[in-house]
Amino acid sequence: MVMFMAGSLFLAGGAHAQPAAPLATLEIALPIIEPARTGMEPAQARAPDLSVMTYNVKGLPWPIATGRADALERIADRLARMRKDAVQPAVVVLQEAFRSEAKSIGDRAGYRYQIVGARAQRVANPVSRRAPFRRRSAAPQLDSGLIVLSDFPIVEVDRAAFPKGACAGMDCFAAKGVVLVTLDVPGKGKVEIATTHLNSKGASWASEKETERAYRQQVDFLVDFLRSNRNPAIPLILAGDFNLGDREERLAILPPALMRLNGGLAPSEALRGCIDADFMPDVHSDDAQWVLERARDMQYVLPGDRRTIAAVAASIPFGTEAGGEPLSDHFGYTIEYRLTAPAGMLASRDETPAAARPNVSIASMPVPHRSTGQSDEQAAIRAN
Template sequence: MTAALVLALAPMVARADDAVRFSVMSYNVAGLPWPVKTKRGKALERIGDELAKMRAAGTEPDVILIQEGFRKEIGELIDRSGYPYVARGPKKGQRDASLWPKGEKPDYRRVAYRRRGEGLGKWGSSGLWVLSNYPIEDVKSHAYHYCAGLDCLANKGVMLVSLNVPGLPAPVEIANTHLNSKGASRVPRSRNRMAHHLQADELKMFMREDRTPGAPLIVGGDFNVMHAPDRFDYVMADYPFEVVSRWCHALPGACDTQISYDGDAPWLDTQDLIGFLDGARVAVTPVKVEATFDGASEPVLSDHDGYRVTFELRPKG
């Protein structure tokens, strides 16, 4: 099993001498296999090269959360990037028991659209990876029990890593996940929405059972919530966490926000979210939000931009 998601409304804290700046980028690299996507191998290798350029300049993210890292060229991306520590999410063959209590199994038919990929087995892994500048002390993962449509061909799930960050009195936990898509699943909206909700339930149950109590937490990934407030609200319900974009929007001036957006709900303008939760011994505060691989400093190499958040991690007491 592994971890998932937890984001929390953290109090604003002033910059302190003992604070640690810590940046996390979530990036769906569109590393889908042929014939689903073509010409992605070279793009993945170029992403690795661009990350190496950032590293040479001292501007690389401390941690990268990758989604859709299915192709073999993901190994080239990792090697070229230069990140010393790497962890992988659920592999193709990983199967985990249902997290629902006995007698509370959801009323959901697991195979309803066989011609849309359901019931045909897993053709790929979860596509989840974590690259880190800091030692990865522990890795947990969980493959979701429910899915809908073409998403069922991947072993989607969640992974949780524990990092030893110098200057902090406790390890930092980082979760990476990818939830069921909408139209791309090629099944009716009611079907893919229910699968998304069930995966969100698994994410929450996993976090309650497997996360280290009191650990500072950062969660990111492709949540597939763009223009879908019903999905976003379900993910956020009954759990004490907050997403960075909503927190920064509610506190004008608290974050150096370098991403433009329209309307009053920037968290619904994207599939990609990053969230945070204070730890018992470490305060977690977002201080900067920016896009990468968006055609500005780096080329566009995926159908997603990289989404990067810099946090201030400060020991309490």
């Protein structure tokens, strides 16, 4: 029984009971930023160029979690209703999307472009259903649980699992890693989106020494992977479950590594910036504060050499629920972004907007792999 309860937290980042928060309105239009509040000119205060939601949906399989099917279906249905009202996030990055109900969120919510993360290696002796926590193989039993959903065309994909051994405890059951995609935003050019899910601490059932080692190895791999595969000319949004927390040893690992990735400067935290600038509805202020205090779910913003990006609004479509429990042990929040180009700088030829290109279907085309120049046969991209 003890092991089963521990397993229910596996890969979830060690979430605890949430502090009381005011009831949030479930269906709201994403906020319009008034020029007087933001200091922007009226032309700048129009609709954003891009919106990104990050959400750890707790799509854990049996026997780690039970009773998750209904919540996952409700997540998908709410996103579908948001689409009907034209307020859906243009991009959604999911973590812990292991179950079939989690993997079908994109289809149910109407996202045309879908990318999945690394798959688990095939193993000859899988985990026994009678003894589900008895490992019979060093290989992960689950895939990465990472999914990127997009309304905009995805033109390049890179993905990788963390190296063998770069995990601790029960997190080793999953092929955690990183997914990096390049979007073609009509009229605005290219933007990169990356998502990841780093090793938990207490929920992993590993020693503090082991979890710190795994966390450092994963962060080092993440930064090296992004440095090798990203296009520094265009902006990068790095979103996911970083399992940072207010933990001294992890604060000494992740922020300095991200500074190295960003040319020695700390990348901005989009949600924190929106709260500081009063860019979000008051109804969600307590939910947002809870997300900040937990310091798991982040959206880091790294500008490009040729293009910059700024967060201009935030909302929490999946937070405190009226009359019930939240749909996950994490909150799903959306950041709206505006893309700009430095003064006198024009988009390069390889950033030609999709709207200006011939109308070519990619439904049956493999996605090019950025680092090798070869097609990636496991891109798992679908176009309706």
